[in-house]
Amino acid sequence: MELINHTTTNLITFVLAIYVGYHVVWNVTPALHTPLMAVTNAISAIVMVGAMLAAGLTVSSAGKAFGALAVALAAVNVFGGFLVTRRMLEMFRKKDIRKPSANAAQQANGAVR
Template identity: 50%
Template sequence: MMMLELYVFVLAAFTGYMVISRVPPLLHTPLMAATNAISGISLVGSLIAAGARHSNVATVLGFIAVVCATSNIVGGFLITDRMLKMFQRGKPKPADRVTGALDDA
């Protein structure tokens, strides 16, 4: 029946659990944004529904699904990147020290 699919599901869920449980709380919001972007993969199903020309209804539904999934992919990856860019380590850079000293003076 769907044994192969079940295998894939169980192994992927297991892998996901192992990998994601090690993500620190620090990055939980980027994690949600990232999984959200990846869930845009439903675009794969949407593309087939929109392009297979089964019936007008299927095409229109597929089209809306393509719009939703694409906006998730584009928006999701962009926002994840934007957030991750903000997370900076605090080791004092030499340049900061200099300006800090000047401010004090």
């Protein structure tokens, strides 16, 4: 006989993961948000692979439906995370300052028709 059943162990692990995740994310300095986001995307991709395996190996229709839902939600998380990371990285790029061409300056003054 088991002292603690598997459901209780899984629930405890889930609650501890939420607690640790909350403290890790909120205590990160702003300079490290982009690397943290990239690592989060990698973890979500691993979750997506695990969800695909779980959906493929399950024989019940409810298990396949939940597996497909998990794959869809993980995919949204991965792609959304990559979009956010890309946007954050664009904020750190230097602005390209170009001199206006002579033709554009003449058009602005109305000299060229």
